[in-house]
Amino acid sequence: MQILVSPQTPIDSPFGHRTTALEVAEGIDLAGKTILVTGGYSGIGTETVRALAGAGGQVIVGARRPDAARDVLREIGGDVTILPLDLSDPSSIETFADEVARLTDSIEILVNNAAIMANPLTRDARGYESQFATNHLGHFQLTARLWPLLLAGADAGNDVRVVVLSSVGHLRGGLDLNDPNFLVREYDKWLAYGQAKTANALFALQLDRIGKPRGIRAFAVHPGGIVTPLQRSLTMEEQTAMGWFDADGNTHSSFKSVEQGAATSVWCALSPLLTGMGGVYCEDCNVGAIAGAETPRGSGVAPHARDEALAEGLWALSEELTGVRFQP
Numbered sequence: 202m203q204i205l206v207s208p209q210t211p212i213d214s215p216f217g218h219r220t221t222a223l224e225v226a227e228g229i230d231l232a233g234k235t236i237l238v239t240g241g242y243s244g245i246g247t248e249t250v251r252a253l254a255g256a257g258g259q260v261i262v263g264a265r266r267p268d269a270a271r272d273v274l275r276e277i278g279g280d281v282t283i284l285p286l287d288l289s290d291p292s293s294i295e296t297f298a299d300e301v302a303r304l305t306d307s308i309e310i311l312v313n314n315a316a317i318m319a320n321p322l323t324r325d326a327r328g329y330e331s332q333f334a335t336n337h338l339g340h341f342q343l344t345a346r347l348w349p350l351l352l353a354g355a356d357a358g359n360d361v362r363v364v365v366l367s368s369v370g371h372l373r374g375g376l377d378l379n380d381p382n383f384l385v386r387e388y389d390k391w392l393a394y395g396q397a398k399t400a401n402a403l404f405a406l407q408l409d410r411i412g413k414p415r416g417i418r419a420f421a422v423h424p425g426g427i428v429t430p431l432q433r434s435l436t437m438e439e440q441t442a443m444g445w446f447d448a449d450g451n452t453h454s455s456f457k458s459v460e461q462g463a464a465t466s467v468w469c470a471l472s473p474l475l476t477g478m479g480g481v482y483c484e485d486c487n488v489g490a491i492a493g494a495e496t497p498r499g500s501g502v503a504p505h506a507r508d509e510a511l512a513e514g515l516w517a518l519s520e521e522l523t524g525v526r527f528q529p
Contacts, residue, residue, distance in 0.1 A: 206406075206410070206480055206509070207409075207478040207479055207480050207481050207488075208481075208488075209481055209482065209488065209489065209490070209491055209502060209507060210488060210490070211487050211488050211489070211490055212474060212487060212488050213474075214468075214472075214474060214486050214487040216464065216468060216485075216486035216487070217485050217486055217487070218425070218457070218461070218485045219457070219461055220461065220464045220468075220485075220486050221248075221458075221460040221461050221463075221464055222245075222248045222249060222251070222252035222460055222461075222463035222464045222466070222467040223251070223252050223255065223460065224464070225252065225464050225467045225468045225471060225472070225486065226252040226253065226255060226256045226467055226471060229256050229471050230256065230257055231253060231256040231257045231258030231471075232257040232258075234257075234258045234259065234309040234310065234359070235258070235259045235261065235305045235307060235308050235309055235310075235350075235354075236253050236258045236259065236260045236261070236308070236309065236310040236311075236312070236470075237260075237261045237262075237263065237301065237308055237310070237311050237312065237347070238250050238253070238260060238261070238262050238263070238312040238314055239262075239263040239286060239288065239312070239313055239314050239315035239340065239343070240263070240264070240265075240314045240315025240316065241260070241262035241263070241264070241270070241274070241312070241314060242262060242264050242266075242269060242270035242273045242274055242283070243269075243273070244427065244431055244459055244462070245314070245424055245427060245459050245462040245463040245466065246262075246314045246315065246463075247273055247274065247277075247459070247463075248459050248460050248462070248463035249312055249314060249463045249466050249467060250262060250274060250277065250281060251277045251463075252463065252467045253310070253312075253467065253470070254277060254278070254279030254280060254281050255277070255278075255279060256471075257279075258279075258280070258310070259280045259282075259305070260279065260280065260281045260282070261281075261282045261283075261284060261301060261304065261305070262274065262281060262282065262283045262284070263284060263285075263286030263288075263297055263315070263343075264283050264284070264285065264286060265285070265286060265287050265288075265315075267283050267284070267285050270283045271283055282304065284297055284300050284301065285297065286315075286343075288315055288334075288335045288336075288339025288340065288343065289325045289331060289334050289335045289339060290325070290326070291327075291342060291523070294339060294342050294343050294346065295346065297343070298343065298346035298347055301347065301350070302349075302350065305350065306350070306353055307350050307351075307353035307354035307357060307359075308347060308350040308351050308353075308354050308361070309354045309359045309360075309361055309362075310361070310362055310363075310364070310470045310471075311344065311347060311351065311362075311363045311364070312363075312364045312366075312466055312470060313340040313343070313344065313363065313364065313365045313366060313401075314364075314366050314466065315335070315336075315339075315340075315366075316335070316336045316366060316368075316397075316431060317331060317332055317335050317336065317431070318332070318370070318394050318431045319332075319390040319391055319393075319394050320332065320390060321390065322383070322388040322390070324382070327522075328382065328384075329381075329382050329522065330381070330382040330383050330388070330393055332390075332393045332394055332396075332397040333381050333382060333393065333396060333397050333400065334382075335397075336397040336398070336400070336401060337397050337400035337401055337404060337519070338519060338522055338523055340365065340401075340404070341404060341519045341523055341525075342523045342525050344363060344408065344527075345523075345525045345526065345527050345528075346525065348527050348528050349528055351363070351412075351417050352415055352417070352528070355412075355415055355416030355417050356415075356416075359416075360416075360418075360476060361412075361416055361417045361418070362417070362418050362419070362420065362469065362470055362475075362479075363405070363408060363412070363417065363418070363419040363420070364419075364420050364422055364466050364469045364470050365401050365402070365404055365405040365408075365419060365420065365421050365422065366401060366421075366422050366424065366466065367398045367399075367401040367402040367405070367421040367422060367423055367482065367506070368394075368398040368401075368423055368424070369423050369426075369484075369499050369500065370391075370394050370395050370398045371395055371398040371399040371401075371402055371502070371503060371505075371506050372395070372492060372499070372503050373391050373392065373394065373395030374391075374392045374395035374396055374399070375395075375396070375399055375503075375505040375506075375511075376396050376399045376400055376403065376505070376511060376515060377396065378511075378514050378515065378518055381396065381400075381518065381522075399503075399505060399506050400515055401421060402421040402482050402502065402506035402507075403506060403508070403511060403512040403515045404419075404421075404512070404515065404516075404519075405419040405420055405421035405480065405482075406419075406421070406480045406506075406507065406509065406512045407509075407512040407513060407515070407516045409479035409480030410480065410509075410512075411527065412479075413479060413480075418475070418478065418479030418480070419479055419480060420469040420475070420479060420480075420481060420482075420483055421481070421482040421483065421502075421506075422465050422466050422469055422482075422483050422484070423465070423482065423483070423484040423489065423500075423502075424457075424462045424463065424465055424466060424484075425455075425456070425457040425461065425462050425465070425484065425485065426455055426456040426457065426499075427456060427457050427458070427459055427461075427462035455499075464486055465483055465484060465485065465486050468483070468486040469483050472486075482502035482506060482507070484500060484501075489501055489502045490502075491503075491504065491507070492504075
């Protein structure tokens with residue numbers, strides 16, 4: 202059967218750059234729906250959980266620091282369950298997935314939100330570079346382990362969606378399938394981040410191709426520029442040099458609040474405008490355009506993040522590196 206890819210073309214969305222996650226979720230009833238958010242206790246993850254729990258969903262949060270997550274999420278109310286999850290540790294992912302399966306028979310929305318950015322070279326226990334391992338491979342393994350629950354949600358007639366957090370950082374560089382872990386190349390923290398974020402976009406593309414016949418759609422998201430703990434590895438001098446802050450410490454005018462930064466994730470998870478669509482890269486609560494001379498600087502999706510052959514190659518490599526495969 203031929204699988205048609207949704208066009209990477211902006212649509213008529215009522216929301217935009219300054220929309221908040223709560224505005225996107227207004228009027229939507231998620232009662233009876235189970236939602237899982239990784240890293241849902243920091244930065245835009247917290248606001249994603251706030252919006253989805255506020256709409257009545259049962260939200261499960263995977264947290265590397267469960268005690269900190271409880272402190273942060275206690276005040277938002279709603280049906281929120283916190284479980285330990287370290288995406289750089291395969292055994293933690295397995296334990297987490299088993300716990301989730303004991304809590305619910307199905308998942309209707311999965312938001313792969315957690316990430317690290319531009320940290321010094323570190324490797325996990327397998328020797329994999331940490332940004333690629335955490336941002337992509339960890340979510341690949343987790344999604345594979347949760348696949349039966351996503352299938353159960355779709356088989357029950359639900360509009361099941363997987364939202365994968367990518368970034369405009371993917372424009373910094375593509376994906377090297379021959380040396381994804383910088384065993385040969387000299388490590389560059391921004392090149393590694395760009396590669397991991399490219400991998401996130403490609404994962405959504407291929408996941409949608411596989412999931413579409415079963416009623417599961419996937420979306421990649423660029424949340425926008427936001428000041429969050431994601432920047433913990435960067436000095437203020439570095440961030441000022443990149444134009445994120447001015448000399449007085451004020452953020453660039455294009456930056457969003459955390460409430461606005463969570464909006465596109467929530468839009469991809471909930472918007473009826475995306476029904477029947479999938480596999481697209483989204484930003485500012487819309488489908489992004491292909492990056493080129495006519496797109497504003499720092500926006501759009503690069504062709505290398507829409508390369509279907511590269512997405513297939515990444516999928517095969519990810520199965521090899523993680524040792525997990527998706528249930529047919």
